[in-house]
Every structure is written in structure tokens, then in C-alpha cells.
Amino acid sequence: MSGNEKTITVNVFEVEQNNNVFYIGKIKASDLISIATVKWRGSQESQKNKYLNEVKEKLHGGFSEEEGIQRVLELNRLEKLATYIKEKEGIFPNSLIIALNTKFKDENEEELLEKYEEGFELNDSEVPGMYTLKIYRDQVNAFVVDGQHRLAAFVGAEDKVEEYDLVVTFFLNLEIPLQAEIFATINGNQRPVNKSLLYDLQAFDTGEYNEIKRCHGIVKWLNINEISPFYEEIKMLGTGYGSISQSAFIDELIKYVKERRTNKHKSFLQGKDNKEIIQLLLSYFLSISEMFPEEWKNKKDYVFLKTTGFGALMKLLYYVYIHFNINNKPFKKANLKEFFGNLSKEDFSKEKWGSAAGQAFQVKLFKHLAHKVLGDDEMLGLLDSKYKYFKEKEFTGN
Structure with missing residues (x-):
């Protein structure tokens, strides 16, 4: 169910698989759209319909392999899904997978990275195994691990967003290697994704992962701190207004770290x-x-x-x-x-x-x-x- 303007409250139940815990619930399409992103995880902006605004921007300006949202969205597919939602009274019974992360959350770099309060609260309910997930809109990014086309289709069916419930699987502050593993497993047979995005997801073995994670934390620090000569000059997922991409920076830095x-x-x-x-x-x-x-x-x-x-x-x-x-x-x-x-x-x-x-x-x-x-x-x-x-x-x- 929707919360007040600053928060979203979702009833969820807990699932554990191979020592990994996630939460399944339903959320209004409008609420998920307001916090979701696949363009960047570290965005500090919070705006209504953030995801749809991102999609509209890309649809208006055209897609490229270098600047695509996660992977290049297929316009024909979006149009078909929008028609399915509006005219065919279509349903999406399968779950979208969302990694819910507090902005700039990095447990290993707390002393370096900009700090936010926790972006969500998980509270017990009266029903065993059920919880209430309270999400603070301004303090989270909901990264769309799977379901980007289904969510983006509402750009052509915006009259449905307030009434449409979506089934969502939430991972809370999902460890980056597991996020990458899920993403790669689901999309493994698809076209390659942006290299900077892969660096951000850290889809690497343990040794390489640790090296790249170190570099990622360093590069992020240099990008968000005003004392740095690279302040806001690094495109953290290969997109944005910076001069140097995150992947280019890591490519050079990791040579001396690995x-x-x-x-x-x-x-x-x-x-x-x-x-x-x-x-x-x-x-x-x-x-x-x-x-x-x-x-x-x-x-x-x-x-x-x-x-x-x-x-x-x-x-x-x-x-x-x-x-x-x-x-x-x-x-x-x-x-x-x-x-x-x-x-x-x-x-x-x-x-x-x-x-x-x-x-x-x-x-x-x-x-x-x-x-x-x-x-x-x-x-x-x-x-x-x-x-x-x-x-x-x-x-x-x-």
C-alpha cells in the first residue's frame, strides 16, 4: 500500500534460499516508478516518476549502446507492452526483481563515502513471516535487476500507474556480487551490457571482485567530494555529464592495485x-x-x-x-x-x-x-x- 509523500509502506513476506533472504510483496506501479532507476544507482535526485522521466528522456533523445539505460530498451517492445496494459487489460503476474539500496551505502568504505540514514525499515507484523517494509523515497535507489521493460512500458500507459499493482521481489542492500550474479543469470543470453555498469555490479571472481570493489570505492569518493579535482567529473555508470567514465578510471587504477x-x-x-x-x-x-x-x-x-x-x-x-x-x-x-x-x-x-x-x-x-x-x-x-x-x-x- 502507498504511504505518505515521503515514505512508501509495503507488506512483504520473507523468503530464504541457500542462506539468502529476500522479500516478496506488492507495490503500486506509481510508487515503484518514483524510486526506481536503471540509469544510475548513485543519483542524489529524488523526483516524481524518476524512472519514467529517465525513459522519456532517452526515448526523446534516442538510444545508443554507450548511453543506454542498463541495456538498450526496445521501443517496439515498450509499445506492445503499453498496449497490452491499456487495451488488453493485461497482467504481469511474474515478479520484478528490485535491489533496494540506501544511497551511497558501502559497508567497507563508511569512513570514506558520503553518509545517509538508512533508506528503509523492516518491521515485524502480527502475522509470522510477514513484515512491513517502510521505504524513504529520498534515501533509496531501487535498482531494477529484472523487469526494466515491464516498468518502462508505463511511459505509454501512465493512466494506469495509480491503479496497477506489481509483484516485486526486494533484495535489501543486496551484496554486489550476488546482485551481479542474479543480473548475469537472468540476462546472460542477452546482448552485452555497458562496461561501467558491469564494474558497478562487480560481476567478477572473488580476487578480481575485491580489487575492483576497492577501486570502485576510491573512484566514487573522488567523484562526490568537493576537495577532489575529479568532483562530479566521473560518469559513474558510463553515463551522465562527467568527463571520464568510471570504467576508464578503474581500468587505469586497477593496474597498480591488482x-x-x-x-x-x-x-x-x-x-x-x-x-x-x-x-x-x-x-x-x-x-x-x-x-x-x-x-x-x-x-x-x-x-x-x-x-x-x-x-x-x-x-x-x-x-x-x-x-x-x-x-x-x-x-x-x-x-x-x-x-x-x-x-x-x-x-x-x-x-x-x-x-x-x-x-x-x-x-x-x-x-x-x-x-x-x-x-x-x-x-x-x-x-x-x-x-x-x-x-x-x-x-x-x-
């Missing part, structure tokens, strides 16, 4: 905790953004806040870090700004560098930067060899 079978020394961030990694990234990128404020802010005319420019800077990060480490110099913003002094008169405009993309451009820009501040390729090789020697002694204990 466990390697060979060249272990290049995973120089692996032994650091998340606070240390964030501080290191802040020192590095703040020094660059403060030295080049116009270049950093003006994404239209300069290369730094583009995926290729960011990739080049992340490649440079390793060599700058080991240079400081070998010379026992603190990796601090002031020291980094002094170190980057040779770049102060460099031109990083697109007029000079063009709008090239891809690994070739990243390597070209990286080498230009590295040669200016560290030396030629031979010097970079010697620097890497020296750091590898010291790290191997550390690994073997000799």
Missing part, C-alpha cells in the same frame, strides 16, 4: 589502504590541476580531462611515484608542483595535440610528459629496473 604474477613491483598501490591511495591521487592530480587551472577546467580546448589525457597522466604516475620513492622524497603536493616545474610552459591544447584518441595517443602524450620531467626512454627503463630491484629484495626478505 595482484600480479610477474612484475609485482608495478602494483605499487596494492599494499596501501584506500585512504593512502586517495591521498596519493589527490596530491598528484591536485598538483597538476593547480599548475594548469585553465587546462584542467576547460575540457573543450585541452586534453587533460579527457580519457586519453587521463590515461597518459596515470601512466606517468607510476614513474613519478617510484622516482620519489627511490629518492626518499615525500609524495606531497608542494613537492610535486616543484617537480612538474619543467611543464609550466608546455602547451596542452587540442590545437597542438589534436583530438586524437586511443592507446597510441596516450603513449605519445605520456612519453612527452615523462621525457620532460624524468628523462628519455633509457632513463625510464633504468628507473623501473632500480625500483624492481629494491622491491624484489623486499618480496624475498633479502
Whole structure:
């Protein structure tokens, strides 16, 4: 049943399968639509008919493989479902699967991430096994794990949303690996989903999952905190108004975080905790953004806040870090700004560098930067060899 304007109250019963608990109940289509999303889980906006507004926006602007909601919605299918709801008095007896998450909830990163009160309450009822689920509209995102087309079809049948009950299976603060497993099992034979969405769902084995989860928490922190040079500049699910996608950021960061079978020394961030990694990234990128404020802010005319420019800077990060480490110099913003002094008169405009993309451009820009501040390729090789020697002694204990 619907609650007041700020809350939704749903009667649910508990189901346990293989030590996993979920809740099944019914909810008005209008209520679910007001909190549901497949475009992003971390949205801070709360608005009436949020999901339908997202769908309308995409229908009006057109879909693309890069920007689609979860997967690209099929217009013909939506029209048929809307007709089925309106004209055929159609029913949807099968359950939609919803992952109900408190906004920015991450149990492993509580000290880093923005905090909200719990987005829902689960209270006992007089009937054994039954509960009342009280949902605070402003403090949750209801991620549509399965049923996106059924819910989106109401964009063409909005006169039905207030009277139409939907059967819903709720997972509460569903652990991300299980959310990914459910999503992948249901949609495994469908077209591939957006890579950034998969990173957010963490559909990986235990070791890789832990590494990506660490990177995800770090990237999210950098995106939501105003002291970060990447504040609101990261497209967390590959969509939105940021300059760099979450997947592109994680692709670069995980190279230094993951466990390697060979060249272990290049995973120089692996032994650091998340606070240390964030501080290191802040020192590095703040020094660059403060030295080049116009270049950093003006994404239209300069290369730094583009995926290729960011990739080049992340490649440079390793060599700058080991240079400081070998010379026992603190990796601090002031020291980094002094170190980057040779770049102060460099031109990083697109007029000079063009709008090239891809690994070739990243390597070209990286080498230009590295040669200016560290030396030629031979010097970079010697620097890497020296750091590898010291790290191997550390690994073997000799």
C-alpha cells in the first residue's frame, strides 16, 4: 500500500534460499516508478516518476549502446507492452526483481563515502513471516535487476500507474556480487551490457571482485567530494555529464592495485589502504590541476580531462611515484608542483595535440610528459629496473 509523500509502506513476506533472504510483496506501479532507476544507482535526485522521466528522456533523445539505460530498451517492445496494459487489460503476474539500496551505502568504505540514514525499515507484523517494509523515497535507489521493460512500458500507459499493482521481489542492500550474479543469470543470453555498469555490479571472481570493489570505492569518493579535482567529473555508470567514465578510471587504477604474477613491483598501490591511495591521487592530480587551472577546467580546448589525457597522466604516475620513492622524497603536493616545474610552459591544447584518441595517443602524450620531467626512454627503463630491484629484495626478505 502507498504511504505518505515521503515514505512508501509495503507488506512483504520473507523468503530464504541457500542462506539468502529476500522479500516478496506488492507495490503500486506509481510508487515503484518514483524510486526506481536503471540509469544510475548513485543519483542524489529524488523526483516524481524518476524512472519514467529517465525513459522519456532517452526515448526523446534516442538510444545508443554507450548511453543506454542498463541495456538498450526496445521501443517496439515498450509499445506492445503499453498496449497490452491499456487495451488488453493485461497482467504481469511474474515478479520484478528490485535491489533496494540506501544511497551511497558501502559497508567497507563508511569512513570514506558520503553518509545517509538508512533508506528503509523492516518491521515485524502480527502475522509470522510477514513484515512491513517502510521505504524513504529520498534515501533509496531501487535498482531494477529484472523487469526494466515491464516498468518502462508505463511511459505509454501512465493512466494506469495509480491503479496497477506489481509483484516485486526486494533484495535489501543486496551484496554486489550476488546482485551481479542474479543480473548475469537472468540476462546472460542477452546482448552485452555497458562496461561501467558491469564494474558497478562487480560481476567478477572473488580476487578480481575485491580489487575492483576497492577501486570502485576510491573512484566514487573522488567523484562526490568537493576537495577532489575529479568532483562530479566521473560518469559513474558510463553515463551522465562527467568527463571520464568510471570504467576508464578503474581500468587505469586497477593496474597498480591488482595482484600480479610477474612484475609485482608495478602494483605499487596494492599494499596501501584506500585512504593512502586517495591521498596519493589527490596530491598528484591536485598538483597538476593547480599548475594548469585553465587546462584542467576547460575540457573543450585541452586534453587533460579527457580519457586519453587521463590515461597518459596515470601512466606517468607510476614513474613519478617510484622516482620519489627511490629518492626518499615525500609524495606531497608542494613537492610535486616543484617537480612538474619543467611543464609550466608546455602547451596542452587540442590545437597542438589534436583530438586524437586511443592507446597510441596516450603513449605519445605520456612519453612527452615523462621525457620532460624524468628523462628519455633509457632513463625510464633504468628507473623501473632500480625500483624492481629494491622491491624484489623486499618480496624475498633479502
